[in-house]
Amino acid sequence: MKKIGLIPCRMESSRLPNKPLIEISGLPMFSHVYFRAKLSDLDEVYVCTDSDEITEVAKKFKIPTILTSKEHKNGTERCAEAARKLKLSSEDLIVDIQGDEPLINPLDINNLIKNFNNNFQDILLGYTIEPNSNNVHTVKITLNHNSKVLYFSRNDIPHNFRSNVKLIKQTGLVGFSFSALNNFVEFKPTEIENIEGIELLRAVFYEMNIFGFEIHKYTSSVDTVEDLEFARDAMKSDQIVNQYIGNYVPKK
Numbered sequence: 550m551k552k553i554g555l556i557p558c559r560m561e562s563s564r565l566p567n568k569p570l571i572e573i574s575g576l577p578m579f580s581h582v583y584f585r586a587k588l589s590d591l592d593e594v595y596v597c598t599d600s601d602e603i604t605e606v607a608k609k610f611k612i613p614t615i616l617t618s619k620e621h622k623n624g625t626e627r628c629a630e631a632a633r634k635l636k637l638s639s640e641d642l643i644v645d646i647q648g649d650e651p652l653i654n655p656l657d658i659n660n661l662i663k664n665f666n667n668n669f670q671d672i673l674l675g676y677t678i679e680p681n682s683n684n685v686h687t688v689k690i691t692l693n694h695n696s697k698v699l700y701f702s703r704n705d706i707p708h709n710f711r712s713n714v715k716l717i718k719q720t721g722l723v724g725f726s727f728s729a730l731n732n733f734v735e736f737k738p739t740e741i742e743n744i745e746g747i748e749l750l751r752a753v754f755y756e757m758n759i760f761g762f763e764i765h766k767y768t769s770s771v772d773t774v775e776d777l778e779f780a781r782d783a784m785k786s787d788q789i790v791n792q793y794i795g796n797y798v799p800k801k
Contacts, residue, residue, distance in 0.1 A: 551641040552662055554586045554594035555615075555631050557624030558603050558648035564686075564773055569603055569648050571777065574784045575798035576610075578771065579603065581651035581784075583612050584793040589658035591644060597631035610797060622738070623748040624648075625723075629734040632727055639728035640667060647721025647770060651780050654766035654789065661724045664762045671729035671757040672749070674698070675722040675764040678715050686772040688719040688747055690761060698759040701747045717761070721770050723749070729757065 558579050562568040569579040576584075579596060586594045596607055599619040607614045615631040628645045637643070642665055646653060657675055665673045676690060685703040693699055700706065707714055725733070733752055742750040752759050771777050784790055 550667075551637060552590065552592045552644065553632070553635065553637065553641060554589070554591040554644045554646055554658070555628040556582050556586065556594070556596045556646050556648045557627040557631075558596055558598040558600065559624075559627075560600045560602065565771065565777065568771065569598075569600075570606060571771075573651055573777075573781050574790060574794060576794065577606055578651050578780075579648045580607075580610050580612060580797075581790070582646055582648050582653055583607075583610075585651075585653050585655055585789055586644075586646055586658060588789065588792060589655035590662055591658060593635075595631060595635075596648070597627050599627070625730070625748050626734050628725075629730050632730055637727045639726065641727045642667075643725045643727055643730050645721075645723040645725065649771045650721040650768055651771065652768050652783055652787065653722065654764075654768060657720075657722060657764045657766050657768065660762065660764070661722060665724045667726050669758060670760050671726065671732070672752055672759040673724040674749075674759065674761050675720040675768075676717045676761045677720060677764050677768070679718050680713075680715060682716060682718075686776075687770075689716050690719050692717060692761055696760050696762065698749075698753065698761055700753060701750050702745055703747070719761075720764055720768050722764070722768075733757065 558569040570577045595613050595615050597615045604614045617627045617630045621627045691699045736755045739754045
């Protein structure tokens, strides 16, 4: 079984235009995701994008890219096209690592690889436990007693009607078997995924087997200016960045 990391990137972010190329500690955001993924147990890692500009920047850092269609509605569809171009087998593991997660920890990628079970899981995703947030930029999930995902929402679920609850927040780390990824994109988009703006609700609707596992290393996507400031500040004390940044950014 091959273990392939795919990093979907696009330039058309409404909240942070040209987000993948925004600089953090002297490197474009997407390159942090790639270099950190390369420190994991993945066999291969690629950036998949429809942007010639991202492709050209990636060449400067010797980052392999797969050019994909501009018609994709989400990163999962983009990963599916890239995976097909790699001509993988049905049992191979695809790890979708969002290009706006510059603080992703390689150990969490390794834990996803270890926890993924092709026998009963179609999809495995990482999550963190947080207090109530009322933040529509983060996706919250509910799980059953076997850690199977029941629902995704941008609202706080479950709602704290009777008492305060801790939320289960999805991270930008999702594993698919190659066959499950192909099945996902063959399903028609659903009304509920369009309402919530969460593509994995399509997998819930069609009763795919989606499970979660807890990530203990903090990670945060960059969706807003405030998120970007947090990432830039956190990178200053980050230990993982020291394993690769010296090859590309001269010390001052």
